[in-house]
Amino acid sequence: MPRFAANLSMMFTDRPFLDRFGAAAKAGFEAVEFLFPYEFDPQEIRARLEEHGLTQALFNLPPGDFGAGERGIACLPDRVEEFRSGVRQALAYAEALDCPKVHCMAGLRPAGRPDGEIYETYLDNLAFAASECRAAGRILLIEPINARDIAGYLMNTTALARQVIQEVGADNLKLQLDLYHLQISEGDLAMRIRANADITAHVQIAGVPQRHEPDSGEVNYPFLFDVIDETGFDGFVGCEYRPRGRTEDGLGWFERFRASHSGAS
Numbered sequence: 006m007p008r009f010a011a012n013l014s015m016m017f018t019d020r021p022f023l024d025r026f027g028a029a030a031k032a033g034f035e036a037v038e039f040l041f042p043y044e045f046d047p048q049e050i051r052a053r054l055e056e057h058g059l060t061q062a063l064f065n066l067p068p069g070d071f072g073a074g075e076r077g078i079a080c081l082p083d084r085v086e087e088f089r090s091g092v093r094q095a096l097a098y099a100e101a102l103d104c105p106k107v108h109c110m111a112g113l114r115p116a117g118r119p120d121g122e123i124y125e126t127y128l129d130n131l132a133f134a135a136s137e138c139r140a141a142g143r144i145l146l147i148e149p150i151n152a153r154d155i156a157g158y159l160m161n162t163t164a165l166a167r168q169v170i171q172e173v174g175a176d177n178l179k180l181q182l183d184l185y186h187l188q189i190s191e192g193d194l195a196m197r198i199r200a201n202a203d204i205t206a207h208v209q210i211a212g213v214p215q216r217h218e219p220d221s222g223e224v225n226y227p228f229l230f231d232v233i234d235e236t237g238f239d240g241f242v243g244c245e246y247r248p249r250g251r252t253e254d255g256l257g258w259f260e261r262f263r264a265s266h267s268g269a270s
Contacts, residue, residue: 006266007230009259010062010241012209023053029190030057032256033263038063038243041071043094047101052103054187061104062241063146063181063207066134067091068110069182076150077110079134080127080159082118092134106207106240108146108181109134111160127159128172135175144206151189161190163201170204179206184247188213188224195232199221202236211246218246220258230262 007023011029013022023045029037037059042050055063069084069125078084078091095107114123127176138145149166150158156236161168163180170178176247182205184194191197207234212222219226233242 006027006206007233007242008036008237008240008251009034009039010060010243012038012243012245014040015245019251023049026050026053026057026059028252030059032253033259034059034244036060036241037105038241040065041068042098042102043067044181047098050098051101052075053220060241061102063106063108063243064098064102064104065096065108065110066095072082075112076155076158077112079109079122079130080112081115082122082126083115085126085130089133091161092137094136094214096143099143100141104143106144106146106179107138108148108207111158111205112156113157114159118128125161128169131169131178132175135173135178139175139177144177144179145175146181146207148183149186149190150183152185153189156188158173159164163187163191163197167201167204180204181207181209183209183211184224184226184229185209185211185213185216185245194224194229198229198232200238202238205238205240207240208233208238209243209245210259211244217256218255219244219250220255226258227262 011034013025017025017028042064069078078088099107111127135145147160147166149160149162152161180201188194208245210219212219213224
């Protein structure tokens with residue numbers, strides 16, 4: 006059965022960030038993920054994880070100026086040194102939080118630069134990051150993101166992700182398969198889950214089209230959870246959705262799932 010991680014950048018946001026860990030544990034989650042930890046001392050976060058018996062499943066490398074609209078800098082030819090510094094910063098946090106996986110946001114295609122230069126920069130940066138992650142015992146992830154949510158994002162299909170993983174050739178470079186993005190970009194979810202099982206190391210979910218709880222919209226998640234199980238996936242499924250209201254009031258799907266699998270081994 007899938008194991009779920011609460012995304013603390015989107016869930017339990019009616020309280021300060023460090024208080025969300027306790028809320029997630031109280032709700033029954035055994036793991037958490039979030040976008041970025043860098044505003045906080047890693048030992049503060051580690052203390053919350055230990056206090057509430059939570060596993061840190063995932064977080065992202067520094068994305069550049071997120072508030073100004075940057076969505077990663079891995080494909081930006083003029084930001085290579087900044088990217089490499091960010092990799093080292095992320096790995097220091099991963100060590101402190103005992104977090105096995107970090108996600109590298111690709112970034113928006115920069116205007117006025119040749120596609121070949123952008124792509125080669127991305128590959129070179131991923132090769133560097135994967136090497137650093139391997140030395141630190143971590144897995145590096147890339148995630149296709151749909152063009153509706155982030156127009157101009159470089160990494161936007163599972164086919165491109167597979168190509169990049171093959172070209173970089175690092176055994177610790179894997180796919181972060183977000184089913185919300187996948188449904189919008191490509192559809193055919195069950196088949197794509199199966200087809201990419203060999204490279205998938207993290208899964209994320211949200212309802213489509215509004216990115217609310219996974220109990221509404223056009224995606225049949227109970228069916229897909231069985232498909233995920235069939236592939237042998239043993240990582241966490243990140244709940245990267247925006248609750249319709251108070252997070253706790255929208256966890257009926259999670260409570261029903263836990264109840265129906267309470268006797269499963």
